[in-house]
Amino acid sequence: MSDEPTTSDPERRPVTPWWAITKGLATVFKQTFRRDNTEQYPKEIVEPPPRAHTGRHRLNRHENGLEKCIGCELCAYACPADAIWVEGEDNDPADPVSPGERHAKDYQINYLRCIMCGLCVEACPTRALTLTSSYEMAFTSREDAIFTKEQLLEPPPPLGTDAVAKEGR
């Protein structure tokens, strides 16, 4: 009469529907008592791990204050979204901006285009461009979304200070 598939593996033995349903309900009920993982983001800000490169870029400087960027435009070539604009210029030997021959006269990143892929960081030969973990990047106009060289040279503001993110609190 019974031509059910038989197996010695208890995991694969066929179960009756009622037992399966009861077990399923019990499993789901047990889940109720697990602590949930949700962060109540704008209310409480959980600091990301120290090297979580999940946020906007930063242009770094050498210890003596000179810019690391040499204006080579490799980041702009690497960028798949065409978000980076670099304009190079020769250094004035008397008052150099960066060590070497050239520096970036202008450097802009458009965060409406940027897809945060990090290819620009990989392309950078001098480690001038790195990612930070400042992910609060909400803008109220297109102009605000384009970061200038001066903004990129500054360290990002601490999390929770962004004006637009504050609005949601």
Place this chain on the structure above:
Amino acid sequence: MSAIDWTIMVGKVVIVFAGLLISVMLYIWMERKVIADMQTRAGPMRAGPRGVLITLADGIKLFFKEGITPTNADRPVYQIAPAIAMIPAFLAFAVVPFGAPVYIFGRIVPLQLADLDIGVLWVLAMTSIGVYAVVLAGWSSGSNYPLLGGVRSTAQMISYEVAMSLALVAVIMFSGHLRMSEIVSQQGRVWNVIPQFPAFLLFLICALAEVNRPPFDLAEAETELVAGFHTEYSGIKFALFYLGEYVNTVTICAIAVTLFLGGWRGWWPFDGAWAWLGPVLWFVLKVTAIVYVMILIRGTLPRMRYDRLMNFGWKYLIPLGLFWVLATGAIIVLPDRYGGGFLGRGTIMALGSIIAVFLVMGLVKQALGTRKDEVDA
């Protein structure tokens, strides 16, 4: 009727209406929170303390949204369908006693809108009218997915109503009353859920299908039909469907409590001025428990396939209902005829007939059961 009678009557109507609205609000919040808990999420948190006002916020949002009527829609029917969804849902609650009778101005006032002598039939009638909302909305939208959803769920609701009525017939036979208040007072010693457990199970399963809750929510199977019969509805009309659906769920849970779990009966340590509160709280507690089970089922079981749903309804639930009606008849009649008591001839015959009924059920199940070559055909 005097002015006081009228006032009490109107007061009861207002209390039931407002109470249902508030309970729906809290129920939707509870559903979202409980489901979120089961999925280790937090659920709504922003509107009100722990997000309790989320339904209100949703309602206000829907109220201010533009209501779009499709060009192909059959306008009058399209307009009236949401009302048909909501009104019977509220009306069905009218026969549910939600507390023990209380004294107001020297009168005994039953906490029940209308103690109809056909109470159980009224419930069935109202749920049947609710089906019209689905089929009319699906048909009048002038669009394919709503039509499919409407047709599907009409067939589903009508099929499962048969099995649900059979469960109710067993309860009616057992209590000997159609009146809801009598059914409650008859459950003084033992709740119906114990002697009528198969009927309770049957009723619960059919109730899920009847109010289109998962795992029987084929009417609005999002993955297949966009949103089913209310795809083309927006704004306040959609809100009415949504409201009607959840009022229906609360109502059906209240009816399950009344018929099987002893209604407002319970234990209450306090007496005197607050004595009326006890039964009401017990009623609310029991309804919440059933609602929780429904939410748990929603969180666990995947949606059924349409053909399997129909198979299950017609080949298993309806035979089970018929056999259980038979068994209930045996329980009622045989001990009377042939002597009751613990080892009386009639009692043994009744138990024997119940066992026989389930043996026959097993045979029928085998005869109707899906053959190997039919699986996943």
